[in-house]
Amino acid sequence: MISLISFYGSRGIKLVRGEGQYVWDSQGNRYLDAHTGHGAAFLGHRPPKVVQALKDQLDSIMVTTPSFPSESMEKCLSLLNRILPSNLTNVYFQNSGTEAIELALKLAFKATGRSELLAFTNSFHGRTLGSLSVTWNPKYREGYSLLDVRFGKFNSIDSADLVSDRTAAVIVEPIQGEGGVKPSTSDFLREIRRACDENGAALIVDEVQSGFGRTGRIWAHSSRGIEPDILTAGKSIGGGFPVSLIAAKDWIVKNLKGGEHGSTHGGNPLACAALYGGIRTLLEDDVPLKSGRQGEKMLGALREIESKLIREVRGEGLMIGIELRIDTGSIIRDLQSKGVLALRAGRNVLRLLPPYLVTDDDVDILLKEVESALIDEQSRRGLG
Ligand SMILES: Cc1ncc(COP(=O)(O)O)c(C=O)c1O
Numbered sequence: 488m489i490s491l492i493s494f495y496g497s498r499g500i501k502l503v504r505g506e507g508q509y510v511w512d513s514q515g516n517r518y519l520d521a522h523t524g525h526g527a528a529f530l531g532h533r534p535p536k537v538v539q540a541l542k543d544q545l546d547s548i549m550v551t552t553p554s555f556p557s558e559s560m561e562k563c564l565s566l567l568n569r570i571l572p573s574n575l576t577n578v579y580f581q582n583s584g585t586e587a588i589e590l591a592l593k594l595a596f597k598a599t600g601r602s603e604l605l606a607f608t609n610s611f612h613g614r615t616l617g618s619l620s621v622t623w624n625p626k627y628r629e630g631y632s633l634l635d636v637r638f639g640k641f642n643s644i645d646s647a648d649l650v651s652d653r654t655a656a657v658i659v660e661p662i663q664g665e666g667g668v669k670p671s672t673s674d675f676l677r678e679i680r681r682a683c684d685e686n687g688a689a690l691i692v693d694e695v696q697s698g699f700g701r702t703g704r705i706w707a708h709s710s711r712g713i714e715p716d717i718l719t720a721g722k723s724i725g726g727g728f729p730v731s732l733i734a735a736k737d738w739i740v741k742n743l744k745g746g747e748h749g750s751t752h753g754g755n756p757l758a759c760a761a762l763y764g765g766i767r768t769l770l771e772d773d774v775p776l777k778s779g780r781q782g783e784k785m786l787g788a789l790r791e792i793e794s795k796l797i798r799e800v801r802g803e804g805l806m807i808g809i810e811l812r813i814d815t816g817s818i819i820r821d822l823q824s825k826g827v828l829a830l831r832a833g834r835n836v837l838r839l840l841p842p843y844l845v846t847d848d849d850v851d852i853l854l855k856e857v858e859s860a861l862i863d864e865q866s867r868r869g870l871g
Contacts, residue, residue: 498823505532508842508849510828519849521841522828526664529701529723529778529805530768531842537726537764544760551756559759566766567734570705575718575734580754580762584695584721585613587731588658590748591717592617592634595656595689597747598739604634605649605657605688607641609666612658612693621658623666624833641666642675650682656689656717657682661707664696667836668801668808673711680713689739695721695731696806700769700843703779703804726768728761778804778843781850785839788854794861795870798835807839808832809857813864821860827853 500512508531510520523529530537544559551557560580567578581587596602606612606621613619619627620634639646641663650657657679663669683690692715697707699720704710706718716739721731752758768774782804789800789809798810811818815831822829832838841853865871 500823507531507533508844508846516826518823518826518828519841519845519852520828521839521853522830523723523840523842524727525722525830526696526701526806526840527722528727529699529840529842530726530765530774531844532727534726534764534768536767536771537728537761540760540764540767541728541757544757548756552751553754557754557756557759559756559763560754563759563763563766566763566770567732569770570766571734572706572709572714572718574714574736577735577737577740579733579748580758581721581731581733581750582729582752582755582758583613584719584731585615585618586750586753587695587719587721587733588612588618588621588691588693589615591658591691591693591719591733591735592621592656593748594717594733594735594739594743595691597742598689599655599687601653601655601688602635603651603653603655604636605639605646605654606636607639607646607659607663609641609663609669610638610658610660611663611665612660613695641669642672644675644678646675647678647682650679650686650688652686654683654686654688656691658691658693660693660697661711662697662702662803662806664806664838665832667810667832668806668838670707670801670803671711673713676708676711676713683716689716691715691717691719693719695719697803699723699765700774700778701804701806701840702775703782704775705769707803724765725758725761726765728758730758730762732762772843774843775804781805781841781843781845781847782807784847785850785853788850789857792854792858792861794858794865796861796865805839805841805843805845809837809839811835811837813868817867818860818864821863822856825856825860827856829857
């Protein structure tokens with residue numbers, strides 16, 4: 488009998504259908520999805536433009552590599568022009584967030600000839616050996632960390648002092664996701680940017696979770712007055728299809744030689760078709776605007792909830808964290824039984840990553856069920 492290694496605990500339901508902001512289980516129960524496969528379905532389940540682009544691609548060719556440039560990759564590159572920061576004109580496609588981080592680190596090593604890295608407390612950048620080295624949580628990292636990494640305090644401008652002429656790169660999330668949904672301040676990012684410029688280090692901005700419209704802007708860093716040297720994106724960019732990318736400035740790629748990187752499936756025509764459909768959705772459906780508007784409504788209302796269990800409500804757009812005074816496990820289970828899927832960010836932060844499609848009614852349901860789950864938990868604990 489073959490079984491899956493249980494890295495993730497089971498949520499006890501089998502999801503068999505997804506449409507827009509909803510999923511259905513095998514018993515026919517419908518859920519409002521604020522889990523979205525760790526945020527990958529931010530464009531909604533089966534976004535129509537992505538589904539159509541994939542169907543068209545399936546009917547022509549499923550496999551080529553960058554040695555044989557595909558039409559779908561060319562279409563993708565021309566649309567990326569409309570969403571990437573103007574100086575980040577060098578792009579490469581990968582399959583997952585963690586692979587994008589690996590490539591970003593390689594590029595920074597190559598461009599600077601250095602190998603020291605600076606990351607931050609509560610960072611999360613993925614589960615492969617390089618990205619794990621710059622991930623803060625010792626529970627994930629210990630026993631696997633390979634690279635030469637220092638961890639500065641997130642949001643402390645003093646961390647800029649840790650950048651030196653030995654630093655290859657500083658890697659930062661504009662809003663930490665897994666680490667507890669913690670927005671960075673503009674002052675912090677600007678200080679880090681300044682220190683990178685003064686020391687010739689590369690600034691890697693990891694927008695795998697915060698990017699692609701989720702926070703009310705295409706890129707969360709853009710409201711903080713900085714420009715990355717390397718940007719990484721993933722999760723929702725292919726509308727749920729596995730694809731990720733890095734975009735880099737010229738100085739980052741200028742010393743690269745052919746063969747220094749590669750990926751069998753990276754930039755696969757199906758992945759590029761999905762990304763093409765994803766970018767069309769982002770641009771044509773006003774995704775950042777809608778996400779910003781519904782996010783503001785949700786954050787405002789969540790901050791009004793009076794509960795002894797809430798320590799803080801944080802977030803931007805539809806990237807929302809409710810820090811509790813307790814482990815979130817029972818709340819997440821209760822929400823599921825009430826028809827809402829949510830996830831955690833660490834032990835005590837309830838994370839909501841709903842699709843941009845959530846309507847006013849959906850927002851009301853989310854708020855009502857979160858409040859009711861908190862009230863139920865309070866009375867279970869005898870807190871009135
Ligand atoms: C900021 C950030 N970077 C990288 C990753 C890794 O992405 P993946 O799980 O697709 O490898 C994640 C995943 O949660 C993430 O949140």
